[in-house]
Amino acid sequence: MIHEVTSSLPKFKGLRFKPGLNIVLADRTDKSEQTDTRNGSGKSSLVEILHHLLGGKAEPKSVFRMPPLDEHWFEMTFDLAGQRIRVRRDGATPGKVTVATLTTDSEYEETISNEQWKRRLATRVFGLSEEGDWAPSFRSCISYFLRRQSAGGFQTPTKHFSQQMTWDVQVNLSFLLGLDVELPRAWQRLRERERQMDTLRKAAQGGALGEFVGNSGELASELAGAEDELNTLAAAIADFTVIPAYTTVEVEVTRLGQQIRALNNQMVSDREYLAQLESSFDEVEGARPTGLAELYAAAEVQLPEVALAAYDEVQAFHDSVIANRRQYLAAEIRRITNELATNTAERDRLAEQRSDGLRLLASGGAAETLFELQRDVARRQVRVEQLRQRYENAVALESQQGELRLERQRLAAALTRDLAERQQVLSPVFVTFERLSQRLYADQHHGRLIINATDNGPEITATIPGGRSKGITNMQVYCFDMDLVTLWARRGRGPGFLVHDSHLFDGVDERQRATALQLGAELADAEEFQYIVTLNSDETPAELPNGRPIDDFVLPQRLTDYGEDGGLFGLKF
Amino acid sequence: MITPTKGVRPERSLLYIGGQILSDLDRPTTVSGAWEALARRRRLHGQEATVTFDWFVLALDLLRALGTIRLQDGLIVKVGKS
Numbered sequence: 201m202i203h204e205v206t207s208s209l210p211k212f213k214g215l216r217f218k219p220g221l222n223i224v225l226a227d228r229t230d231k232s233e234q235t236d237t238r239n240g241s242g243k244s245s246l247v248e249i250l251h252h253l254l255g256g257k258a259e260p261k262s263v264f265r266m267p268p269l270d271e272h273w274f275e276m277t278f279d280l281a282g283q284r285i286r287v288r289r290d291g292a293t294p295g296k297v298t299v300a301t302l303t304t305d306s307e308y309e310e311t312i313s314n315e316q317w318k319r320r321l322a323t324r325v326f327g328l329s330e331e332g333d334w335a336p337s338f339r340s341c342i343s344y345f346l347r348r349q350s351a352g353g354f355q356t357p358t359k360h361f362s363q364q365m366t367w368d369v370q371v372n373l374s375f376l377l378g379l380d381v382e383l384p385r386a387w388q389r390l391r392e393r394e395r396q397m398d399t400l401r402k403a404a405q406g407g408a409l410g411e412f413v414g415n416s417g418e419l420a421s422e423l424a425g426a427e428d429e430l431n432t433l434a435a436a437i438a439d440f441t442v443i444p445a446y447t448t449v450e451v452e453v454t455r456l457g458q459q460i461r462a463l464n465n466q467m468v469s470d471r472e473y474l475a476q477l478e479s480s481f482d483e484v485e486g487a488r489p490t491g492l493a494e495l496y497a498a499a500e501v502q503l504p505e506v507a508l509a510a511y512d513e514v515q516a517f518h519d520s521v522i523a524n525r526r527q528y529l530a531a532e533i534r535r536i537t538n539e540l541a542t543n544t545a546e547r548d549r550l551a552e553q554r555s556d557g558l559r560l561l562a563s564g565g566a567a568e569t570l571f572e573l574q575r576d577v578a579r580r581q582v583r584v585e586q587l588r589q590r591y592e593n594a595v596a597l598e599s600q601q602g603e604l605r606l607e608r609q610r611l612a613a614a615l616t617r618d619l620a621e622r623q624q625v626l627s628p629v630f631v632t633f634e635r636l637s638q639r640l641y642a643d644q645h646h647g648r649l650i651i652n653a654t655d656n657g658p659e660i661t662a663t664i665p666g667g668r669s670k671g672i673t674n675m676q677v678y679c680f681d682m683d684l685v686t687l688w689a690r691r692g693r694g695p696g697f698l699v700h701d702s703h704l705f706d707g708v709d710e711r712q713r714a715t716a717l718q719l720g721a722e723l724a725d726a727e728e729f730q731y732i733v734t735l736n737s738d739e740t741p742a743e744l745p746n747g748r749p750i751d752d753f754v755l756p757q758r759l760t761d762y763g764e765d766g767g768l769f770g771l772k773f
Numbered sequence: 774m775i776t777p778t779k780g781v782r783p784e785r786s787l788l789y790i791g792g793q794i795l796s797d798l799d800r801p802t803t804v805s806g807a808w809e810a811l812a813r814r815r816r817l818h819g820q821e822a823t824v825t826f827d828w829f830v831l832a833l834d835l836l837r838a839l840g841t842i843r844l845q846d847g848l849i850v851k852v853g854k855s
Contacts, residue, residue, distance in 0.1 A: 480826070483825065483826045484826060487826060487827050487830060488827050491827055491830070491831045491834070492831070492834055494774065495774070495775070495787070495831055495834055495835060495838070496838070498774045498775050499775060499835075499838070502774075502775045502776045503775060503776075506839065508838040508839065509837060509838045509839075509840055513837075514834050514837050514838045517833070517834065517837040517843070517844060518830060518833075518834050518837075520844050520847075521804050521830055521833055521834075521844070521849075522830060524803065524804040524805075524844075524847055525804045525805055525808070525826070528803060528804065528805045529805070
């Protein structure tokens with residue numbers, strides 16, 4: 201239980217607590233409602249101070265590290281595992297806490313780091329020793345006993361802050377309710393593996409082109425092809441000879457090719473011409489020698505009046521004509537034959553030159569070509585590497601997908617078995633919740649705490665039927681918290697206190713509010729824990745349903761949101 | 774054969790061919806030149822009737838016998854009317 205909360209702030213309203221129900225009352229005035237009530241009377245701040253002294257985070261923006269609180273310390277005396285302890289933390293050195301162990305005749309004080317303090321609290325409050333991934337933690341467990349309105353702690357019974365992760369809820373509540381903690385931890389490990397698998401799946405489907413290659417079989421084939429191409433190319437590079445004047449040679453070879461083609465064309469037409477010449481020559485050679493005599497004979501008949509030149513002269517002319525023609529043809533044939541021979545020789549010479557060039561080019565290439573090839577090899581290496589990665593991913597994916605599905609089923613079965621075996625441990629938890637809800641709503645509603653084994657781990661729900669009114673939700677939280685503190689008080693461990701901020705009672709019907717306070721007082725006495733409630737005076741009944749005056753439980757130190765020094769801190773900021 | 778007859782068509786007659794040769798003989802021409810000019814002309818006129826080199830030479834012989842042309846330094850020249 202908590203004995204005392206104090207501070208070095210001069211006007212801090214030091215609070216002394218008793219066993220059982222403690223009501224921290226704040227007077228609300230009409231005047232103050234119009235003023236800034238950010239700091240208000242400090243009811244919620246009391247919860248913040250308790251968190252601060254129980255190892256809570258003190259980030260640079262925390263109020264405890266900013267003016268005007270940063271120059272002051274806060275202190276609490278409370279019972280920790282049977283010992284009276286005083287813990288002090290100040291805003292200047294938020295990483296350290298000063299812890300004093302008090303006995304009737306001595307006092308042992310030491311300063312330790314906040315981390316050490318949390319470990320000590322974990323062991324002594326909850327008997328938590330295990331650390332590591334996804335283990336239950338003191339900070340998460342204690343937050344169910346010290347809910348914060350600012351974190352959304354009153355929205356649902358199973359979460360002490362609205363963004364609490366599923367694993368955090370499952371692991372810590374399993375621990376608090378006495379279930380096997382290893383099962384929800386195993387689920388979280390499974391979820392982590394599934395997340396990795398998702399990454400792998402995306403990697404397997406991804407790639408620059410985003411093409412979908414679904415299975416390892418296709419990838420294996422594609423990989424083999426890509427590797428083969430890469431090896432062939434790498435071998436070609438190993439044999440590559442760089443020719444310095446490659447471009448010049450290449451241009452020369454092209455030019456020679458054009459010349460050779462031109463010569464070949466020339467030779468074809470020359471041969472045709474030669475054939476014509478030879479045929480004409482044959483024609484001349486075969487000219488009939490007798491034609492002239494027939495001409496003269498015909499002339500006598502057809503041109504009787506005409507005087508013709510002497511036969512001999514015309515015969516000489518005739519022979520000359522034929523000789524001229526023969527000479528011309530012979531000369532032409534010689535010329536063309538020579539030209540053909542020359543062109544053939546030239547063509548052969550050029551062809552030889554060209555094939556030398558081609559042989560050179562075939563044996564190697566330009567330096568740029570080599571660089572180009574090397575770049576290509578690099579590109580292909582990257583591609584092969586990507587394919588190999590995707591292939592390995594696909595193999596891992598395929599083999600693991602099935603495993604993970606099986607693992608989920610296996611865990612769900614194990615949880616079902618575990619819940620069945622723990623029925624005796626759990627039944628008081630269920631019964632307490634149901635009885636509390638029955639008392640609150642006078643048998644109208646039967647609330648139930650239910651733990652289901654789902655394939656996503658234990659699903660813990662605490663419900664009171666009767667609509668979704670804010671009041672009912674808040675009473676679900678109330679019953680759940682009462683259930684937890686009772687459970688731990690019976691075990692002789694746990695924090696030994698439960699703190700409920702006035703926000704928990706916002707929107708709750710007056711009768712239920714009064715019943716809740718009475719129930720809290722009864723249960724706190726019967727189970728020997730401390731129930732601390734902060735309330736506004738105007739929302740507080742004068743007496744409990746059983747007739748006890750509320751003043752019996754109200755702390756003498758009252759808070760008010762009126763004036764500069766009426767609040768818990770004794771100053772406005 | 775000189776003039777057209779029953780067996781010789783007009784465009785194959787030596788006189789006709791001789792006329793064609795003379796038409797192309799504006800300046801001294803080689804034998805082959807005259808031969809090719811005749812071939813060109815007849816192709817141009819669509820005259821398909823074959824004229825062999827023999828026949829061409831006979832046409833030249835006729836022109837020579839008539840005193841219309843002569844050979845001068847191996848070239849055929851027209852004999853001008855003096």
